[in-house]
Amino acid sequence: MSAAPIKNRVTEITGTDYPIIQAPMSWIARAQLASAVCNAGGMGIIETGSGELDAIRGEVQKMRELTDKPFGMNVALAFVKGSDFMDFVIEQSLPFVTTSSGSPAVCTEIFQQAGIKVFHVVPTLDMALKAIDCGVDGLIVEGGEGGGFKNPSPVSLMVLLPLIRSRTDIPIIAAGGICDGPSMAAAFAMGAEGVQMGTRMLSSAESPVHQNWKQAVVEAKETDTVFLNQQSRPALRALRTERTAALQPLGLFVWWREVEGEVNLHAAVPVPRFHLAAREGAAAVV
Ligand SMILES: Cc1cc2nc3c(=O)[nH]c(=O)nc-3n(C[C@H](O)[C@H](O)[C@H](O)COP(=O)(O)O)c2cc1C
Numbered sequence: 261m262s263a264a265p266i267k268n269r270v271t272e273i274t275g276t277d278y279p280i281i282q283a284p285m286s287w288i289a290r291a292q293l294a295s296a297v298c299n300a301g302g303m304g305i306i307e308t309g310s311g312e313l314d315a316i317r318g319e320v321q322k323m324r325e326l327t328d329k330p331f332g333m334n335v336a337l338a339f340v341k342g343s344d345f346m347d348f349v350i351e352q353s354l355p356f357v358t359t360s361s362g363s364p365a366v367c368t369e370i371f372q373q374a375g376i377k378v379f380h381v382v383p384t385l386d387m388a389l390k391a392i393d394c395g396v397d398g399l400i401v402e403g404g405e406g407g408g409f410k411n412p413s414p415v416s417l418m419v420l421l422p423l424i425r426s427r428t429d430i431p432i433i434a435a436g437g438i439c440d441g442p443s444m445a446a447a448f449a450m451g452a453e454g455v456q457m458g459t460r461m462l463s464s465a466e467s468p469v470h471q472n473w474k475q476a477v478v479e480a481k482e483t484d485t486v487f488l489n490q491q492s493r494p495a496l497r498a499l500r501t502e503r504t505a506a507l508q509p510l511g512l513f514v515w516w517r518e519v520e521g522e523v524n525l526h527a528a529v530p531v532p533r534f535h536l537a538a539r540e541g542a543a544a545v546v
Pocket residue numbers: 283284285286288307309310334336360361381402405406407408409435436437438456457458459460462537538539540541542543
């Protein structure tokens with residue numbers, strides 16, 4: 261028996277049964293994973309951080325075939341150049357878009373005029389207040405314990421979420437370290453009306469990454485993430501591996517040079533491009 265649907269402002273906006281959002285993850289948050297989340301009553305999100313517009317077009321087409329439920333997209337502002345991506349997102353008649361890694365000033369109004377609700381990802385109170393000034397419909401408040409690119413000064417969700425909640429009434433989706441019912445309930449107790457999960461979704465059966473990566477996440481201890489590139493932007497949290505552990509003391513490196521190489525999410529062996537993103541997660545398996 262499935263749980264009773266949850267009615268709140270987030271599910272009203274997303275049109276889903278549950279206020280559970282699958283996080284955008286470059287190359288990973290594609291139709292296979294996102295459609296499974298939608299069909300289970302959550303909000304599946306298609307990524308744009310890969311910058312691969314043609315591939316993203318194909319993934320959106322697949323979504324239409326794999327689910328008749330609403331889904332959303334993330335616009336990773338730092339990685340999306342030109343207006344093609346924006347135009348494509350607008351054409352999809354989506355209920356919900358998340359924006360990240362840049363200022364929502366450039367696109368909030370444009371999306372809203374197309375009937376799309378915009379939630380912006382924020383890692384600090386200052387950035388939350390700026391996003392609110394831009395008129396966003398809601399916030400994704402992300403603690404520094406989350407996987408992937410991060411603010412160089414990470415703030416834990418336990419500190420950040422109540423702080424931002426005390427300064428605004430707009431809907432908040434919490435992210436960072438949420439992986440189960442108790443952590444979701446804790447986020448709701450601190451004022452969230454939804455949760456976004458990355459690492460947990462990455463390691464699910466429906467995720468497209470190699471089983472070894474999923475297993476590495478499942479077997480990781482609480483001390484098994486590293487915080488990289490902290491003296492620069494973007495910093496990032498990744499799973500501790502031989503490679504990422506060696507990068508950690510550097511504090512500063514040209515991250516994109518480190519991730520150059522072949523992308524192959526299904527490889528059982530070290531994957532150069534994913535040394536970091538496998539790279540981006542509380543999740544790497546290299
Ligand atoms: C492997 C991986 C890749 C990610 N890629 C992106 C991305 O492309 N764009 C983005 O906005 N966030 C990205 N994130 C961050 C997630 O969207 C999400 O906010 C984060 O995973 C939440 O923390 P959690 O991993 O503890 O659930 C990524 C996270 C992971 C683990």
